[in-house]
Amino acid sequence: MEISTFIIWGIIIGLILYVVMIFNNLVRLKHNVSQAWSNIDVLMKQRHDELPKLIETCKQYMKYEKDVLEKVTEARASVARAREAGDVGALGAAEGQLRLGLGNLFAVAENYPELKANEQFQHLQNRISQIESQIADRREFYNDSVNANNIRIEQFPDTIIARFFNFGPRKLLEFEERELKDVNVKALFNN
Numbered sequence: 001m002e003i004s005t006f007i008i009w010g011i012i013i014g015l016i017l018y019v020v021m022i023f024n025n026l027v028r029l030k031h032n033v034s035q036a037w038s039n040i041d042v043l044m045k046q047r048h049d050e051l052p053k054l055i056e057t058c059k060q061y062m063k064y065e066k067d068v069l070e071k072v073t074e075a076r077a078s079v080a081r082a083r084e085a086g087d088v089g090a091l092g093a094a095e096g097q098l099r100l101g102l103g104n105l106f107a108v109a110e111n112y113p114e115l116k117a118n119e120q121f122q123h124l125q126n127r128i129s130q131i132e133s134q135i136a137d138r139r140e141f142y143n144d145s146v147n148a149n150n151i152r153i154e155q156f157p158d159t160i161i162a163r164f165f166n167f168g169p170r171k172l173l174e175f176e177e178r179e180l181k182d183v184n185v186k187a188l189f190n191n
């Protein structure tokens with residue numbers, strides 16, 4: 001065999017290895033996004049299981065706040081539907097509604113000293129707050145994974161391989177605008 005044949009085979013093998021390396025990196029990114037989503041999903045299921053307990057505890061004390069409790073229940077159902085469907089856009093909107101409802105619930109609970117003093121209510125409130133914090137952390141990790149995936153599939157030459165093997169962009173988990181705004185503390189105390 002001639003030296004030029006070795007060079008040609010070396011180039012072909014090098015290109016194949018380069019394509020395999022890019023493909024494997026794209027697969028890793030895709031699975032990182034899926035894993036990040038699974039982490040969020042687990043926490044949402046935990047919160048989903050805790051909310052009925054909180055609502056039942058509140059019902060015992062909050063006889064005149066039925067609409068607040070119903071809004072939390074409706075928002076919980078919307079989050080569950082979006083999560084089960086894997087609809088990241090709908091999940092962001094539903095999460096905004098649930099967070100708003102929980103905020104209202106905890107604010108109204110301030111008017112019920114017996115409820116605030118209830119050990120189960122305090123435990124559930126702390127548990128849900130912890131889960132909310134964990135969801136925020138996991139959401140950040142998920143969005144970082146999505147960004148890494150989306151950037152990589154748009155870069156050359158990765159974009160060629162990504163299109164050939166149907167690697168597509170993923171959607172960020174974003175909450176509604178009102179979730180991102182600062183809380184008007186003065187308005188909370190003027191009620």
